[in-house]
Amino acid sequence: MCEDDHGIGRRALFVTGAAAALTLGSVSFASGAPAAGQETRTVRGTLPTGSPDFVYVPVEVPSGVQELHVAYTYEKPAVPAGTPGNALDIGLFDERGTELGGKGFRGWSGGARTEFFVRADDATPGYVPGPVRPGTWHIALGPYTVAPGGLPYEITVTLTYGEQGRTPRPGYPPARAKGRGRAWYRGDCHLHSWHSDGRRTPAEIAALARAAGLDFINSSDHNTHSAHPHWADQAGDDLLIMLGEEVTTRNGHVVALGTDPGTFVDWRYRARDNRFGRYAREIRRAGGLVVPAHPHATCVGCNWKFGFGEADAIEVWNGAYTPDDEVALADWDSMLVASVRGDARSWIPAMGNSDAHRDPDPVGTPQTVVLADDLTREAVQEGIRAGRSYVAESKSVSLSFSAAGPKGEHAGIGGRLRVAGDAPVTVRLEVTGAPRCSARFVTDQGVLFTSAVLPVSGSGTVEWRTTAQYAAYVRAELRHEAALGPLPGPLAAFTNPIFLGA
Template sequence: MCEDHHGGLGRRALFVTGAAAALTLGSVSFAAAADGEQESRTVRGTLPPGSPDFVYVPVEVPAGVRELRVAYTYDRPAVPAGTTGNALDIGIFDDRGTELGGRGFRGWSGGARTEFFIRADEATPGYLPGPVREGTWHIALGPYTVAPQGLSYEITITLTYGESGEAIRPVYPPDRARGRGRAWYRGDCHLHSWYSDGRRTPAEIGALARAAGLDFINSSEHNTHSAHAHWADVAGDDLLVMLGEEVTTRNGHVVALGTDPGTFVDWRYRARDNRFGRFAHRIRRAGGLVVPAHPHATCVGCNWKFGFGEADAVEVWNGPYTPDDEVTLADWDSMLVASVRDGRDWIPAMGSSDAHRDPDAVGHPQTVVLADDLTRQAIQEGIRAGRSYAAESARVALSFRASGGRGDHAGIGERLRVDRDTPVTVRLEVTGAPRCTVRFVTDQGVLHTSAPLPVAGAGVVEWRTTPSYAAYVRAELRHEAAAGPVPGALAAFTNPIFLGRQ
């Protein structure tokens, strides 16, 4: 059976769900069938440019369904240069409804898959296994971009009848690994597996993380927590696996870092809807950190527009170093200056790989955190306090301290509490950075640049200042520049050390 959903938007139910505008189409109905039988329905429609962010197709699911399967296609017409073409995401909500932040979420694959299934005992990666209960389910379409010609789609829903399989009890990774006490721990907090749009299994990511010298990682699939129950076998005494999500909205992405197992964070809102604060609080209530990701990335919907008032940290460096990272670094430095000027809290910076598939390198870059132990809470406390630096690989190691007065000293993320005219010595020790240049950056800008380090990659750079001259100092390790005054790509950077009594 085939149903058409053609026609103008005015003939459909257009409403606001408490966030972004949404459109609900006519429902698709099935009649109950005998065990082992299958029924399929196909619906077709066309979405015009300017469609709402989310389009819901209600599916009336009868009793006795063992498996629900959905397949979809859409057209990709040629468009003029500089014009976005069609991109249609997909997911599903069960009989508990589509309420923003509600309990009905059952999976999301974005544009990474053309079909999915859900059963009690298994589901397509990106989706949550569980009973296919009787009631109204909703296929969620996300017309990410729509070509001038419109977006024509076809969805086929197939129900298989029979006794439901036995539901799986999820097993999650532990909150701790065997640490080294208070030490520097290396991690990558932004990674994608095949449970969203990545191409690697959790086991493959775990092996790459260990090979990269990492102590911890964070699961961060786009708009789904379906991977949470698939990391227990990857974790071990040598690798802490934290759980989270990359909340991928139309106005930017945020990494929910280290949330409680099974935590879902909704993404169906824009900055103009004034809903982000609610979901930032949701992340924190679940024990996680709020980390805006790649704030100046150039992909559609990636540029961060929610402000940084709710941020616990910001991902300044995302994957191989590019011009948008340079812009983010400068933007973050301006935020540091504002925090000093206004006497308010500052936002630490970090780096993550955002690795999806080969040749993306897990742990390039990585965040190196001074933590009391290798536990979720201790790592988060270190990140939140800014006791961290970012490095391009485990080969690069830094020690950065400021000292002055009567033997007072402070490290990364700390404050050296001395009088404003007290002489202060800033000292950076480096290994693993051949021919890199050290820059000391303050609220006045770059105030000291070293000669290139030797080919062996190790060296010590010192600089002297006072709190009246520099309210903070942070260090950058730069590769050789390609041309002229443009700085080279980062090999590492630190969070600041603040100077002065306040």
């Protein structure tokens, strides 16, 4: 074993192609395989406050290596109240380099693991199997937060020499399930497995999805596509499994929803770097949707700061309903008002997902219910993009929401009722599975109608009459009883809008 001090020293650093990143001096190994079959190097250092977003530790890998194994630890001292402590993420790039775009990407576990390995025939969840070729590899450190006294770390790299195995050819879930033709399909598009910071296997998630009454899900592990081949055995006629990633930047998270199998989307940039548009277009070129996640979440780096010009939809409701979801809902509603002033075709639909990681996080709470032509990746995406959807807290809640004009004109969720400004419009909401909830109709002026509380059966029909002059759009909310006076209760469901007027 060889040990080395490896802290950030000015002479050891140079700027890489990635934004806000620095590279340390190399970790070197012997040029040939030792008799024992393994070599180990340990390096130590301290990252100061104000460290760049990414610090790369080069590892010179000789020929003949069968497996690369990395373990790391770092100190977590007590810090003053209100001050973030140490948190250090980790990942790996191979000899193809660390340039933005991810050609050399071999895996990312964030802060979920203290060790990992890669071989040709296998890898730790979060990492991609493949040949261990000679050259300069890079361990990627991400100092998520650094305590006032700095972040002391220790990294141990072990190379095992020998003949490499065969890299498995990946298989992926099909882009189509049996479906029911044009129908309402339930889905949860923000889920984490043990390939990132989740604790469930793909098999466990698929079983929970079926139990939650879901027709489709989307794989969205943080900053890695390593789970994609592991979903193939979990799909079936009854469950469409789409593939994606939660692109987890320092200025917000975005769900890449339904990308082509094996697509990796880089995350190493901030809003100030002006690079997000490039990767949003990359998601769409790979057949996916761009969905900013939990835009008003309060965790460090979670609040969305890239704007919504590239968004195909917005995750307004994330997991158990909380105050930051209420803020996201209000913010999205304000965006609807702005779209009315301009081109209503440019409005951005809303959706909801569970963001489930581990027990007891429920899968499918909430879920997005989409009107799609069939249970295929493309049809579900088109329904989401068009706003033909509503969000419900569980499979128990179902609704039908429509608007009708005086001459038989009709429009459903996400559509436009084309009537004269003064023509009478009847808005109708039919509900099941929402006991003791009340319905609210929200327009560009705000809440203009609130129903009586639904009976214990949870079923009921609510109607309201208006005009396009009075309401440029109308959307429906189902709310549980309020716990505090005039404040609205938590959502049980909400719809995308119906626009009114020619």
